Amino acid sequence: MTTEPIFDTAHLAHVELFTDKPQESLDFFVDLLGLTESGREGDSVYLRAWDDYEFHTLKLTASNTTGVGHIGYRATSEAALHRRVAAIEALGAGIGWTEGDLGHGPAYRFRDPDDHVFEIYFQTRKYVAPPEERPALKNQAQRYxxxxxAVRRIDHLNLLANDVAAIKAFLPQALGSRVTEQxxxxxxxLAGCWFTVNNKTYDIAYTRDFTGSRGRFHHLTYAVDQREHILEAADLFLENGVFIETGPHKHAVQQTFFLYVYEPAGNRVEIANAGARLILDPDWQTVTWTETERKKGQAWGLKTIESFHTHGTPVVPLRHG
Structure with a gap:
């Protein structure tokens, strides 16, 4: 049986991260990662990369914990939004409507099977650069x-899940996602699953949470144009005392050139190359990696370090047995 593709969801729009070190985290995202502050509301600061078209792609919220607050996706139209809401409600995953926030209009919130909170909306606040941020090229959102x-745009995020198979069954029905690799x-x-709602290779990934916890965060990724920019970022982080967890190197799964660091609150952040692969094949067949293949390490032989499997936020004790 062939299922007609669903194109109701346009793209990953933003991620809310919790930080228990709000000023230190803000300094990292602005001064070192290179994001720009576009607004503040309550305990949250709204941040954006220089070629993101929306008002924000990161909502950094002061909290007594760390990890992810919610994940936002934008629908392709108002009608598409309501089709997704109906599908989500049929799955029994709905939380309900909100009025939106500083960056967008009404949003429908729901939970995945691992209790991560998502929202989907259409009405958005498109970024209008103030005079000091106006670009030389009119087809660019903000000056470089x-x-x-100096990351260019939001790329993807990775969440931890107790049952990745349940996520694989859920996201294609809720958002119309395709599974590109696993x-x-x-x-x-199923230890890992990569999803896309458009022709990017993936906008969200889920990997198994070895602690047995629910609702935890693995990493958020912003893209740069070239591998050389990632090497320069590694030097920048080294000089500023930022903990480099692994990389620069190249993944085997999805072939992304990567660098992973921890921001001051302990949330993992990745810088990756924006020129990575696209999937234009409309009937792409999911690529499956075996346990033996993954034990070989990354594309050029770097072994995956233990913390990549165990560290997530909020931090919880590793379950044994």
Whole structure:
């Protein structure tokens, strides 16, 4: 049986991160990662990369914890939004409507099977650059300022899940996502799954949470244009005392050139190359990686370090046995 593709969801729009070190985290995202502050409301600061078209792609919220607050997707139209809401409600995953916030209009919130909170909306606040941020090229959202790593746009995020198979069944029905790649262990357990709603190779990934917890965050990724920019970012982080967890190197899964660091509150952040692969094939067949293949390490042989499997936010004790 062939299922007609669903194109109701346009793209990953923004991520809310919690930080228990709000000023230190803000300094990292602005001065080192290179985001620009576009507004403040309550305990949250709204941030954007220089070629993001929306008002914000990161909502940084002061909290007594860390991890992800919610994940936002934008629908392709008002009608598409309501089709997705009906599908989500049929799945029994709905939370309900909100009025939106500083960056967008009414949004429908829901939970994935692992209790991560999502929202989907259409009405958005498109960024209008103030005079000091106006670009030289009119087809660019904001001027290229070259601050810090000067990331270009939001790319994807990775969430941890207790049951990745449940997520694989849920997201295609809720958002119309396609599964591009996956990891299947020798036991038959699904250990990782990569999803896209458009022609990017992925906008969200889920990997197994070895602690047995629910609702935790693995990493958020911003893109730069070239691998060389990632090497420069590594030097920048080194000089500023930022913890580099792994990389620069190249993933085997999805082939992304990567660098992973921890921002001051402990949330993992990745810088990746924006020129990565696209999937234009409308009937792409999911690529499956075996446990043996993954034990070989990354594309050029770098072994995946233990913390990549165990560290998530909020931090919880690793479950044994």
């Amino acid at each position: 300022h070259g601050r810090g790593a 990891i299947v262990l020798d036991s038959g357990e």
